[in-house]
Amino acid sequence: MLSMQQFETVVNLAPLISIDFIVRNSKNKILLGRRINKPAKDFLFTIGGRIYKNEKIENAKTRILNDELNLEFKDLNPKFIGIFAHFYKDSFCDDNISTHYVNFAYEIDISYMQNLPKNQHNDYVWLSLDELLNSEEVHQYVKNYFTNSNCNIK
Template identity: 50%
Template sequence: MSKFIPTEQFKTVVEYAPLISIDLVTIYQDKVLLGKRVNKPAFGFYFTTGGIVRKNESFKDAQKRIAKDELGIELTQKPKFIGVFEHFYYDSIFEDISTHYVNHGYLLELDKELKNIPQEQHSIYKWFTIKELMNSNEVHKYVKDYFKFKHNRRK
């Protein structure tokens, strides 16, 4: 069973340790779903849905939780592993503390377009072609990393 970390302990973890996280690169009909972040880090940028892996939570359970919390769906398929990426931010949800993620990217291909997507982490959602997101200044550079290398792209 996964646990929430009380705020003061979580602040210490963010300050002194990398966080293990998962991003779901969600695709429908050759377009990628990105949401405009409402929290730090990456505030104001379009980003994939994702989150940290909690203590005693498997990657599979974390994927299911993130899909439910951030996309509003029950995960019925196994997302395809893209790779491990490092994300370094000068800020975090805490004042004057940077964030370091060891991020595991997963491709989630949908068979239908999503409606009524939760807006706790992202305020606006938009579907981007890969070309559009690669050329947009509003899309965070770490999202673009998922599409830079041929072996990471969909076939």
Template identity: 45%
Template structure:
């Protein structure tokens, strides 16, 4: 995916919603993979892996790229179950607090057993497997992640 020039991207984020995919990964113990966000928005919160869809990138291309970048595995969209569309609103943005960020997110679920030590650390500084009960009750898990597991947060 081509990266936009910083100021152009700021203008786009300030004016329009972004479209992204989130990856809800469950292991054999029915635990969910969460990473501690290293970057804005949601910096410092536990969150599912995911990322933006690029211009002229098909859903299939975006999914394969995001699984490679976020999980270190290149997977096909056909391997996932579509959970539906979600809306994510943040008071901050990738560059600071001067405007908000709005995402339209396509949620996809995968069943994978992943060695946490092999995961990339560009977006998340630490990874952990969580039970649904633990993530729903934790103040450290972002509400936008909780929405995948509870109607209360949608």
């Protein structure tokens, strides 16, 4: 595991690899959480996290779903949506260090959720696609999942 100083150097010099989950319920609403941390602090955002060095993608999906949503990966069948680039002017550690993510997006359907963790998001909402696309509280990168012509999400 990297020290905080080493991780700051990585964020400053290289892109991070991450996974986002577009979580949809039976009413066709999308789950978003209000981010606690930079980048994208205070925006409504999809649920996700970075992939660690030497971590297989399947293991990262399992860990992220468990950490972020208390969900078991074995019960789900994530659908790959696409790869996206996210560029932020700030980072978790400094407003003068930018963050670059290469993001793998997946969609999952969930019928029921409870006890959502509060370590990355302090509030959660379910929004229709129209609400999501028209909300100023939803980050543009989330909207891009639904408006990008190369994306297979409906």
